[in-house]
Amino acid sequence: MDERFDLAYRLLDEQIVDVDGRRCGRVDDVELIGAAGEPLRLSGLLTGRGAYAARLPRRLRALGRKLFGDDVRGATVQHVPWSQVDEMGATVRLLGRAIDLGLGREDRGLQRPFGRIPGG
Amino acid sequence: MKAILRVALGLIAAIGGFVDIGDLVFNTQAGALFGYELLWAVPIGVVGIAVYAEMSGRVAAVTKRPVFDVIRMRMGLSTGLIVLVASLFVNLLTVAAEIGGVAILLQLFFDAPFMLFALVGALGLIVIIWITPFEGIERLFGYLGLILFVFVAAALHEHPDWHAVGGGFVPNGKSSTLYWYFAVGLIAAALMPYEVYFYSSGAVEEGWKPSDLLVNRLNAVIGYGIGGLLSIGLMMASAQLFEPAGVEPDHLGTVPLLAQLPYGETGLVLALLGMLFAIGGAAVDASFAAAYSIAQFAGWEWGKYRRASGAPRFTLAWLLFFALGLAVLMTGIDPLDLTEYSVVLSVVALPLTYVPVLLIARDRTFMGEYANGPVARVLGWVYLVVLCVVAVAAIPLLLATNAGGG
Numbered sequence: 001m002d003e004r005f006d007l008a009y010r011l012l013d014e015q016i017v018d019v020d021g022r023r024c025g026r027v028d029d030v031e032l033i034g035a036a037g038e039p040l041r042l043s044g045l046l047t048g049r050g051a052y053a054a055r056l057p058r059r060l061r062a063l064g065r066k067l068f069g070d071d072v073r074g075a076t077v078q079h080v081p082w083s084q085v086d087e088m089g090a091t092v093r094l095l096g097r098a099i100d101l102g103l104g105r106e107d108r109g110l111q112r113p114f115g116r117i118p119g120g
Numbered sequence: 121m122k123a124i125l126r127v128a129l130g131l132i133a134a135i136g137g138f139v140d141i142g143d144l145v146f147n148t149q150a151g152a153l154f155g156y157e158l159l160w161a162v163p164i165g166v167v168g169i170a171v172y173a174e175m176s177g178r179v180a181a182v183t184k185r186p187v188f189d190v191i192r193m194r195m196g197l198s199t200g201l202i203v204l205v206a207s208l209f210v211n212l213l214t215v216a217a218e219i220g221g222v223a224i225l226l227q228l229f230f231d232a233p234f235m236l237f238a239l240v241g242a243l244g245l246i247v248i249i250w251i252t253p254f255e256g257i258e259r260l261f262g263y264l265g266l267i268l269f270v271f272v273a274a275a276l277h278e279h280p281d282w283h284a285v286g287g288g289f290v291p292n293g294k295s296s297t298l299y300w301y302f303a304v305g306l307i308a309a310a311l312m313p314y315e316v317y318f319y320s321s322g323a324v325e326e327g328w329k330p331s332d333l334l335v336n337r338l339n340a341v342i343g344y345g346i347g348g349l350l351s352i353g354l355m356m357a358s359a360q361l362f363e364p365a366g367v368e369p370d371h372l373g374t375v376p377l378l379a380q381l382p383y384g385e386t387g388l389v390l391a392l393l394g395m396l397f398a399i400g401g402a403a404v405d406a407s408f409a410a411a412y413s414i415a416q417f418a419g420w421e422w423g424k425y426r427r428a429s430g431a432p433r434f435t436l437a438w439l440l441f442f443a444l445g446l447a448v449l450m451t452g453i454d455p456l457d458l459t460e461y462s463v464v465l466s467v468v469a470l471p472l473t474y475v476p477v478l479l480i481a482r483d484r485t486f487m488g489e490y491a492n493g494p495v496a497r498v499l500g501w502v503y504l505v506v507l508c509v510v511a512v513a514a515i516p517l518l519l520a521t522n523a524g525g526g
Binding site for chain 1 (some may be wrong): 183184185189192196198200251417420421422428429430431432433435436
């Protein structure tokens with residue numbers, strides 16, 4: 001993508017949707033990789049409540065970690081590689097399915113019990 | 121033809137879905153205490169909710185973003201979180217108040233303890249939500265809420281002095297704090313924000329597109345406009361029947377008397393049924409509004425159209441709000457006090473969610489040709505000022521009047 005875009009305005013806090021159109025988190029943070037003086041590369045999106053604390057004002061971060069949990073990759077925060085992003089519009093659309101990218105895990109445990117109730 | 125019918129059905133639901141426990145309490149009390157003198161506050165609130173709902177429905181139809189999506193995007197995580205917590209708090213008070221209202225009304229039909237009926241009412245509503253699709257829920261409670269027009273009929277039955285009624289639409293600059301507390305309460309009761317979170321999320325649930333913008337405008341202007349007539353009818357009937365008799369409707373069970381006095385038993389039953397469905401529908405809307413807010417803020421899958429197994433955390437969230445509402449009632453707080461607090465605190469939190477919607481509705485980068493036109497622009501800013509004035513005045517008036525207790 002040669003286009004210029006505003007990371008904070010166009011990407012941060014947007015809704016993530018998988019290839020099937022399922023909502024599967026928000027862009028709670030982004031990860032940039034690179035050393036000082038060298039070009040930075042957007043390695044991917046971070047999503048999950050574990051990413052909340054780092055974005056709160058400094059004084060509230062300890063409280064944030066208590067409320068939303070620490071940043072544990074693969075558990076409270078999922079990393080979605082930038083190469084998985086298909087399109088940025090009203091939502092950030094991914095190329096793959098949420099389940100294959102480790103997204104929307106918390107929904108899965110409840111899916112079956114709710115599905116068993118008639119009408120659910 | 122089919123399209124016209126669909127529009128009409130939605131419109132009727134919007135009319136019937138306008139009134140909740142807050143409107144019932146504030147309008148009858150205002151009429152009983154001040155006669156017609158506070159009628160002017162109703163249109164201020166009604167135009168406000170129409171402006172806010174129209175903008176948020178238009179934003180949802182064009183950008184597919186309901187209110188809390190907009191809040192998260194425009195305000196970011198930290199500020200958005202404050203708005204979320206404040207909204208959820210008043211939403212919880214509202215859910216509790218509405219469930220409490222349902223329980224009080226059931227107690228008028230049958231003799232059993234209050235908490236038992238709160239539980240039965242909540243479970244009944246949960247079952248209805250579970251088995252009914254989104255449009256069905258909206259229509260069921262909307263249509264049956266129309267029975268409340270019995271209060272408008274009661275108001276007309278008493279041959280109102282139209283000259284005095286007209287005079288009520290001009291504020292008279294009274295110096296009593298109680299008068300101003302009720303003015304703020306009436307505006308706030310019409311402007312309950314959960315209605316807008318529900319409305320804008322409903323636009324996404326029903327898959328609105330820019331071609332649905334006419335429906336959106338009709339719903340906002342005609343639906344809420346005629347819905348406002350219900351409030352006016354309540355206040356007028358109360359002014360005619362309660363004020364001269366010195367009745368202070370400090371119990372929800374007093375309100376149906378307004379229909380019983382002119383129409384006897386039939387009027388009483390109709391009034392009770394209308395109130396039951398209006399308040400029950402509001403309990404559903406408010407608990408859904410809370411679930412929509414959390415899910416949209418966090419990016420979870422949401423929506424009744426996904427079914428419970430398709431949006432499990434969203435489903436868990438609205439179930440949780442019913443449970444929390446019951447827990448609040450178990451503390452023994454009077455549902456009518458809860459109602460007053462939820463209405464007044466809602467209006468304090470209202471500018472927080474109104475501003476981001478106003479900002480995106482006027483933003484051409486998101487809205488293109490559907491951005492606010494001249495009318496929406498002027499009304500949008502005028503109401504920002506009105507909301508801020510009402511929000512600032514609300515708490516001091518609540519404290520000064522001891523929540524209307526004098």
